[in-house]
Amino acid sequence: AQTVTQSQPEMSVQEAETVTLSCTYDTSESDYYLFWYKQPPSRQMILVIRQEAYKQQNATENRFSVNFQKAAKSFSLKISDSQLGDAAMYFCAYRSAVYTNAGKSTFGDGTTLTVKP
Amino acid sequence: SQTIHQWPATLVQPVGSPLSLECTVEGTSNPNLYWYRQAAGRGLQLLFYSVGIGQISSEVPQNLSASRPQDRQFILSSKKLLLSDSGFYLCAWTGTGKSNYGYTFGSGTRLTVV
Numbered sequence: 720a721q722t723v724t725q726s727q728p729e730m731s732v733q734e735a736e737t738v739t740l741s742c743t744y745d746t747s748e749s750d751y752y753l754f755w756y757k758q759p760p761s762r763q764m765i766l767v768i769r770q771e772a773y774k775q776q777n778a779t780e781n782r783f784s785v786n787f788q789k790a791a792k793s794f795s796l797k798i799s800d801s802q803l804g805d806a807a808m809y810f811c812a813y814r815s816a817v818y819t820n821a822g823k824s825t826f827g828d829g830t831t832l833t834v835k836p
Numbered sequence: 837s838q839t840i841h842q843w844p845a846t847l848v849q850p851v852g853s854p855l856s857l858e859c860t861v862e863g864t865s866n867p868n869l870y871w872y873r874q875a876a877g878r879g880l881q882l883l884f885y886s887v888g889i890g891q892i893s894s895e896v897p898q899n900l901s902a903s904r905p906q907d908r909q910f911i912l913s914s915k916k917l918l919l920s921d922s923g924f925y926l927c928a929w930t931g932t933g934k935s936n937y938g939y940t941f942g943s944g945t946r947l948t949v950v
Contacts, residue, residue: 723879754938754939756938756939761943762924762943762944762946763941763943763944764926764928764939764941764944765941766938766939766940769937769938808877810879810880812938821868821885821887821893822868822870822885822930822932823870823882823885823895824882824939825882826872826879826880827879828878828879829877829878829879831877
């Protein structure tokens with residue numbers, strides 16, 4: 720079974736600065752997908768960014784980018800120019816590309832990000 | 837566009853009472869549907885998933901059950917709630933065959949069993 724580990728329960732960043740959230744995962748599969756989700760205080764889960772394991776290029780979505788290191792099984796999220804609205808809990812998630820797994824995702828325990836004005 | 841509705845938003849139920857949480861998806865057909873539970877300050881635990889009407893897979897043996905009576909409707913139930921059933925429940929969907937797409941989540945149900 721796959722596992723996802725987020726080793727930083729809490730992180731803080733100064734507004735306008737850059738912060739990196741860490742995620743490692745364990746799998747024996749070669750084809751899979753990785754995601755970062757954001758859960759603000761409202762608790763509405765929102766997809767932030769996704770990465771296909773077969774793509775070497777790191778995904779980028781505006782101020783959010785990832786550093787995907789397949790061999791090291793590492794998938795970190797970088798938030799640039801942090802804004803107060805970025806304060807939330809961030810979850811890393813793994814999904815197998817095997818069709819019979821029905822799109823199930825395994826989530827890490829989350830990192831709570833505080834943004835200081 | 838696709839939307840997902842989950843209700844109720846908050847529920848306080850006594851121990852031993854029944855439970856029914858409902859989730860519906862609009863704007864798509866034949867979605868994969870999921871029920872997750874989130875303990876306070878923790879990650880998400882997959883409870884049930886469904887790839888079609890009447891097809892339910894359970895990930896964790898527990899006091900809960902799920903049903904999918906219609907293509908875009910997913911229901912989480914219990915006959916008798918336990919204190920340990922308290923938590924935040926999230927419904928999610930994704931398109932079949934689109935594994936690279938992430939989940940779209942409902943707004944969640946905060947369940948407190950007293």
